[in-house]
Amino acid sequence: MSLNCVFIGAGNLATHLAVALKEEGVGTVQVYSQTERSAKKLADKINASFTTSPEKVSGSASVYFVALKDDAFQSVLPRINFNNKLVVHCAGSLPLSALDSYSANTGVLYPLQTFSKERVIDFKQIPVFIEANSDKNRSVLLGIAEKISDKVTPVNSARRMALHIAAVFASNFANHCYTLADEVLKENGLQFELIRPLIQETAMKITELSPFEAQTGPAVRHDHQTIEKHLRFLSGDKELSELYKTISKSIFSFHKK
Amino acid sequence: MSLNCVFIGAGNLATHLAVALKEEGVGTVQVYSQTERSAKKLADKINASFTTSPEKVSGSASVYFVALKDDAFQSVLPRINFNNKLVVHCAGSLPLSALDSYSANTGVLYPLQTFSKERVIDFKQIPVFIEANSDKNRSVLLGIAEKISDKVTPVNSARRMALHIAAVFASNFANHCYTLADEVLKENGLQFELIRPLIQETAMKITELSPFEAQTGPAVRHDHQTIEKHLRFLSGDKELSELYKTISKSIFSFHKK
Numbered sequence: 001m002s003l004n005c006v007f008i009g010a011g012n013l014a015t016h017l018a019v020a021l022k023e024e025g026v027g028t029v030q031v032y033s034q035t036e037r038s039a040k041k042l043a044d045k046i047n048a049s050f051t052t053s054p055e056k057v058s059g060s061a062s063v064y065f066v067a068l069k070d071d072a073f074q075s076v077l078p079r080i081n082f083n084n085k086l087v088v089h090c091a092g093s094l095p096l097s098a099l100d101s102y103s104a105n106t107g108v109l110y111p112l113q114t115f116s117k118e119r120v121i122d123f124k125q126i127p128v129f130i131e132a133n134s135d136k137n138r139s140v141l142l143g144i145a146e147k148i149s150d151k152v153t154p155v156n157s158a159r160r161m162a163l164h165i166a167a168v169f170a171s172n173f174a175n176h177c178y179t180l181a182d183e184v185l186k187e188n189g190l191q192f193e194l195i196r197p198l199i200q201e202t203a204m205k206i207t208e209l210s211p212f213e214a215q216t217g218p219a220v221r222h223d224h225q226t227i228e229k230h231l232r233f234l235s236g237d238k239e240l241s242e243l244y245k246t247i248s249k250s251i252f253s254f255h256k257k
Numbered sequence: 258m259s260l261n262c263v264f265i266g267a268g269n270l271a272t273h274l275a276v277a278l279k280e281e282g283v284g285t286v287q288v289y290s291q292t293e294r295s296a297k298k299l300a301d302k303i304n305a306s307f308t309t310s311p312e313k314v315s316g317s318a319s320v321y322f323v324a325l326k327d328d329a330f331q332s333v334l335p336r337i338n339f340n341n342k343l344v345v346h347c348a349g350s351l352p353l354s355a356l357d358s359y360s361a362n363t364g365v366l367y368p369l370q371t372f373s374k375e376r377v378i379d380f381k382q383i384p385v386f387i388e389a390n391s392d393k394n395r396s397v398l399l400g401i402a403e404k405i406s407d408k409v410t411p412v413n414s415a416r417r418m419a420l421h422i423a424a425v426f427a428s429n430f431a432n433h434c435y436t437l438a439d440e441v442l443k444e445n446g447l448q449f450e451l452i453r454p455l456i457q458e459t460a461m462k463i464t465e466l467s468p469f470e471a472q473t474g475p476a477v478r479h480d481h482q483t484i485e486k487h488l489r490f491l492s493g494d495k496e497l498s499e500l501y502k503t504i505s506k507s508i509f510s511f512h513k514k
Contacts, residue, residue: 071482093475093483113455114473118465121458127451153451162445163452165487165501170438170452171459172474173504174431179468179511181427188419194384194410195420195427196464198369201378202428203460207453208375211436216371217429218350225328226350230422239507244422246503247430250496254436 009067010042012115020123024147054079092164095157107132127151219251266324267299269372277380281404311336349421352414364389384408476508
């Protein structure tokens with residue numbers, strides 16, 4: 001049986017996923033997005049038709065991938081007739097049961113990665129987590145996931161939530177630390193460029209060490225003299241100095257344990 | 258004139274620096290460290306003699322590199338006779354003037370990188386910041402720095418402090434975010450391994466985008482529903498949930514500006 005998909009949503013995740021599927025021979029017949037521009041852009045990329053009306057979503061595909069913002073589920077999905085086909089969402093923090101009212105056949109395919117329009121990513125290296133409401137659906141979804149990724153793991157909804165939270169810390173929050181560094185540099189007439197090698201090495205270190213072992217800096221060595229100097233230097237910026245204190249305190253307490 | 262060095266300190270930074278210098282033909286005659294084991298270990302690596310007594314540090318080298326913890330300066334340096342030779346410290350958050358009482362010729366060579374014993378690093382790619390108390394000393398130091406790094410920049414003490422603080426945010430604090438992620442994963446029976454590709458991609462993204470542009474996640478898209486879910490999930494761990502809140506708030510306020 002040849003698979004064909006419909007994509008509900010046309011953002012970064014939908015785009016990377018649809019393109020990766022197409023490259024492995026799993027075509028998409030239709031793309032839905034609220035905005036015509038996004039819908040058309042993705043549809044053109046993968047030779048699909050597109051619609052901006054949930055009512056016009058085709059009922060004849062074999063799999064529906066829902067890659068909407070979490071709060072759009074309830075406004076869009078009730079208006080689509082899925083004909084009880086396999087409906088799969090891609091969200092880290094939504095349980096499988098979020099799809100219960102829309103189809104008798106449901107699943108989750110959650111790729112743990114940060115997607116941006118600008119960057120090409122090797123999907124094969126992305127850990128993909130799947131869940132489904134029956135053995136049959138799990139087996140279909142596993143077949144699809146293993147076409148695009150070499151790292152497919154079944155997890156339940158609670159563990160997927162833990163993965164999503166871990167991703168928020170390791171990616172979103174780490175990236176915000178880069179932004180704060182950029183802020184300090186800018187305020188002192190220095191280029192972000194200068195700390196890029198340091199950022200890359202910090203991310204590479206944890207391929208060989210645990211992040212606990214890899215921790216360096218004034219907080220982990222309890223170098224209060226340096227911390228005081230830094231806080232004096234930052235004293236004009238309440239937000240930066242408060243964050244400096246809070247995160248340093250957290251490092252103290254983690255490395256005391 | 259052929260240069261030769263003495264290293265005061267034998268930690269990670271001293272080791273990486275002394276080895277890089279040796280590879281470029283700048284030899285070290287002697288290593289001082291408080292502990293014999295560290296002193297001998299570095300000395301053996303670079304064919305130098307070693308001592309654990311500040312009074313026995315040779316007075317005949319051309320350059321002295323001080324790579325001690327900041328708070329060891331005052332206990333060790335007054336006991337060394339530097340003969341007014343060029344004395345260079347490697348600390349981000351100490352001013353050049355910290356060396357004033359020990360020699361008439363002073364400098365700073367600050368490599369902006371996180372060093373660990375276990376990892377080999379290409380020193381040529383490391384941004385190195387220098388400062389000196391005279392044109393002559395700056396020129397000597399520049400000559401040395403440019404042998405080991407392709408990215409040498411003169412900066413004053415205030416800007417070097419800003420660089421160090423930026424490094425704390427971008428490296429030490431980002432790494433602590435990895436540790437917190439690891440904590441969430443462990444508590445839910447999941448391997449850190451799973452989020453390594455995400456961490457690497459997060460660090461690679463900012464080679465093409467500014468970290469401000471690269472920001473993703475529930476906080477930057479004001480997805481309060483997901484944030485609430487995450488906080489409920491973390492509610493058993495006060496420390497993790499407080500940090501989640503604080504950093505999310507900081508993301509809100511940065512991306513409102």
